[in-house]
Amino acid sequence: MSDNRLRVVLVQQGVWDMPLESMPLASGYLKAVVLADERLRAAVDVRISNFRGRVTHGEMATGLFADGVPDVLAFSVLGWNQRAFGVLAATFKQLNPDGLVVFGGTHVSGQAERVFRLFPDVDVIVNGEGELTFAELLHARIAAGPTDLTGVLGISWRRGAEVVTNDDRPRVEDLDTIPSPFLTGAIDLVDEHGRFRYDVALIETNRGCPYKCSFCYWGGAVGQRVRAFSRARLRAELELFARLGVHTVVVCDANFGMLPIDLELVQDLIEIKRVHGFPKAFEGSWAKNKSQVFYEIVRMMRDAGLRSSFTLALQTLNPDALDLMRRRNMKVNAWSDLVDWLNEQGLDCYAELIWGAPGETVESFLAGYDELARRVSRIAVYPIMLLPNTDYSENKELHGIVALRGDHDDFEYVLAHRTMSFQDNILMQRFLFWARVVAENAVLRHVWNPLRELAGWEQSWVLNSLADWTETTSCPHALPLREAAHRGHGGGAPAYAEAIGYLFTTEEGKQALRTWWAEAVVPRLPVYLRPFLTSVFRYDLETQPVCDGGSLPVVVVEGVEHHVRTNVRFDHDVPKALASLRAGQCPDLLGKAVHFDIYYRTEALNAVKSTNHEEIVHFMGEARPAAAPPLPAVVALPAVVPAIA
Structure with missing residues (x-):
C-alpha cells in the first residue's frame, strides 16, 4: 500500500x-x-x-x-x-x-x-x-x-x-448510477487457476418490495416501490458469468417474476445459455403472487432446460397467523393450482413455512405441513426469529412474545407467545430439526409420496418416527445424529450442518438410515408393500449427491463434469413407478429387475456444507437406463433390511 x-x-x-x-x-x-x-x-x-x-x-x-x-x-x-x-x-x-x-x-x-x-x-x-x-x-x-x-x-x-x-438519504432512483461490481472488476471472480471462485453467482436485478410482512426487513426496502437495473447492464453481467462457466446464478430480489422486466431478463439469460452453454440453473426468491409473467417465465425456462426450484413462500396456512403476518392480501393461499401446473410441466416446486409465528399452534402447523407435503417435493421450515425493524420485533408485548438471543449470533429466537407455550416450542424444535435435515435438504425425497399414498403415512409422522428411533436405538451409527439433534433444538445452524454432512458424506450416516428403515419402518408396513417401498428408499440413498467420487469415473455432460455409477440394479423401475404415482395411477408393485447408470454432478461438497437445499438438488444423482448390458453381479439390498415375506 x-x-x-x-x-x-x-x-x-x-x-x-x-x-x-x-x-x-x-x-x-x-x-x-x-x-x-x-x-x-x-x-x-x-x-x-x-x-x-x-x-x-x-x-x-x-x-x-x-x-x-x-x-x-x-x-x-x-x-x-x-x-x-x-x-x-x-x-x-x-x-x-x-x-x-x-x-x-x-x-x-x-x-x-x-x-x-x-x-x-x-x-x-x-x-x-x-x-x-x-x-x-x-x-x-x-x-x-x-x-x-x-x-x-x-x-x-x-x-x-x-x-x-443525520437525515435519511433518498433511495437511489437510477440504480445504474451504482457501478457494477462485476464489470468494473471490483469483485475478483476467478481463482489462481482461472476458475470461478464462488459457490454461485449473486446478482440483483432490482431493489424494493411492495409488501410489509411482520417478520421481514428485506434490505430495508419493505413497502417500497421496486426500482430496477437496466436490461443492458444485467445482460452484460450475465454474459460475463456465462463466459466463466458459472453453473448457477442466484437472483437477490425479493419478488423475482413479478415484473415484465423479469421476463426480459430470462429471455436474455436463455439466449446467453444457448450461445455459451451456461448458466445451467437460475435460483431466487420468486414473486409471492404468481402473475402471467411468472407463468411465461416458467414455460421459457422449462423449454430451455434452465433449472430452478420454484418457491411457494407461504410461511403458514393458518388464517389467524396470516392476518398477524400481514400476508392475507398476497393471495398466496391459491397455491394448489400452481403446484398442479408446475407438476404438469415436470418442474420442481418447494414451499417455505415459518414455525412459531403468532397465531400458530402445534396442531395448525403440522396440519399445514402435511397438507403441503402432499403436493410439493420439499418444505423449507424455519423457526421464527425477531429481526430488527420488523413489526414482530417492535410489538413483542402485543403478541406476548418471549424471546432469547442466540449464543453465538445476534438473532432473537422466539420461545413462546399467546398461542404457543414454551413446552409446545420444545416439542416442535425436535420436529424442525428432522424436517430441515432429512426432508428440506432432500436426504430422503422420493419415498414420502409412496409412503403417504400407499401406506397412508403422513410425512410428519415419518419424521417423528425417525426422531423417536434416533433417541432410543442402540445403533452406534445413530449417536452422532442424536447428539446433533440435541444441540439443534436451540436453533443452532452448526448442528443442522453437522447432521446433514454426516448423512450425505459418511457411510455410517447412510447405515443409520438403513437401520432405521429396517427396524422402525419395514415391520410396520403391509407385507405386500415392503419390496417396492424398500426399492424406493434405496433409490433415495443411491441418488444422494456424491461428495467423494473416489474411484468413480468422471464424464462430461453438456459441459459439466459428472461422476457416474454404472449398472446399478434395482428390483423395481422406481422412476417409472414414481411417475405413475404422480399421475394418480397405481405403480407396478411386483416389478422386475432394471439397471441404471446414475450421474452425479461433481463438487457436491460445497452445496452440502452450505446446507443450501436449493443448490443440493442440483447435485442429486440422475438415473438413466444402463448404457451397457448389466454386470453379472447383483447389487443386493443392505443386510440390515429383513427378508420380505
Whole structure:
C-alpha cells in the first residue's frame, strides 16, 4: 500500500464453513463506487476481505491486519457475524486509535442506540442503502479527518458522547448510477487457476418490495416501490458469468417474476445459455403472487432446460397467523393450482413455512405441513426469529412474545407467545430439526409420496418416527445424529450442518438410515408393500449427491463434469413407478429387475456444507437406463433390511 493513500478494507463473512466462498456482493458494490469516483480512486486504496463462516476471530484478525493496519474498516453486518465484527472493531481500535469503524447492513440499520451501546468501538452506522453514503463518508474523512461527519446523509455517528443521526438519504432512483461490481472488476471472480471462485453467482436485478410482512426487513426496502437495473447492464453481467462457466446464478430480489422486466431478463439469460452453454440453473426468491409473467417465465425456462426450484413462500396456512403476518392480501393461499401446473410441466416446486409465528399452534402447523407435503417435493421450515425493524420485533408485548438471543449470533429466537407455550416450542424444535435435515435438504425425497399414498403415512409422522428411533436405538451409527439433534433444538445452524454432512458424506450416516428403515419402518408396513417401498428408499440413498467420487469415473455432460455409477440394479423401475404415482395411477408393485447408470454432478461438497437445499438438488444423482448390458453381479439390498415375506 502507498503510505499517502487512505487504506480501506471492506469486510464480509458468510454463515457457512464451505470449501468455496460466498460472493461478497455488498462489499463489491462499495468497492465499485470507490473505483468509479476519480477523486476517491486516486486517494483511496480499497480491498475486500471475504471470510468463510466459522473462522476464528484470530484468523480474521490475521487476514485483516497482518499486512498493515487500515485507516477505515467497514463491515457488512448480519445477525450471524455482528458479535465477531464487534470484537474485530475493538482490536482494530487498539492498533489504530484514529481509525474509522463503519457498520452497515440490515441488522444494524436504524439500530444506532443499541449497536453503539454494545460496541463502543464502532464509529458510524449506515442506515439504508450504503453505496452513495459510503462514498460520501470517505470524501468527508479525507476532507475533514475523523471528527466531522455532519453533512453525510444516511448515517448515525458518535460526536463525543452524543449519538447523532443525520437525515435519511433518498433511495437511489437510477440504480445504474451504482457501478457494477462485476464489470468494473471490483469483485475478483476467478481463482489462481482461472476458475470461478464462488459457490454461485449473486446478482440483483432490482431493489424494493411492495409488501410489509411482520417478520421481514428485506434490505430495508419493505413497502417500497421496486426500482430496477437496466436490461443492458444485467445482460452484460450475465454474459460475463456465462463466459466463466458459472453453473448457477442466484437472483437477490425479493419478488423475482413479478415484473415484465423479469421476463426480459430470462429471455436474455436463455439466449446467453444457448450461445455459451451456461448458466445451467437460475435460483431466487420468486414473486409471492404468481402473475402471467411468472407463468411465461416458467414455460421459457422449462423449454430451455434452465433449472430452478420454484418457491411457494407461504410461511403458514393458518388464517389467524396470516392476518398477524400481514400476508392475507398476497393471495398466496391459491397455491394448489400452481403446484398442479408446475407438476404438469415436470418442474420442481418447494414451499417455505415459518414455525412459531403468532397465531400458530402445534396442531395448525403440522396440519399445514402435511397438507403441503402432499403436493410439493420439499418444505423449507424455519423457526421464527425477531429481526430488527420488523413489526414482530417492535410489538413483542402485543403478541406476548418471549424471546432469547442466540449464543453465538445476534438473532432473537422466539420461545413462546399467546398461542404457543414454551413446552409446545420444545416439542416442535425436535420436529424442525428432522424436517430441515432429512426432508428440506432432500436426504430422503422420493419415498414420502409412496409412503403417504400407499401406506397412508403422513410425512410428519415419518419424521417423528425417525426422531423417536434416533433417541432410543442402540445403533452406534445413530449417536452422532442424536447428539446433533440435541444441540439443534436451540436453533443452532452448526448442528443442522453437522447432521446433514454426516448423512450425505459418511457411510455410517447412510447405515443409520438403513437401520432405521429396517427396524422402525419395514415391520410396520403391509407385507405386500415392503419390496417396492424398500426399492424406493434405496433409490433415495443411491441418488444422494456424491461428495467423494473416489474411484468413480468422471464424464462430461453438456459441459459439466459428472461422476457416474454404472449398472446399478434395482428390483423395481422406481422412476417409472414414481411417475405413475404422480399421475394418480397405481405403480407396478411386483416389478422386475432394471439397471441404471446414475450421474452425479461433481463438487457436491460445497452445496452440502452450505446446507443450501436449493443448490443440493442440483447435485442429486440422475438415473438413466444402463448404457451397457448389466454386470453379472447383483447389487443386493443392505443386510440390515429383513427378508420380505
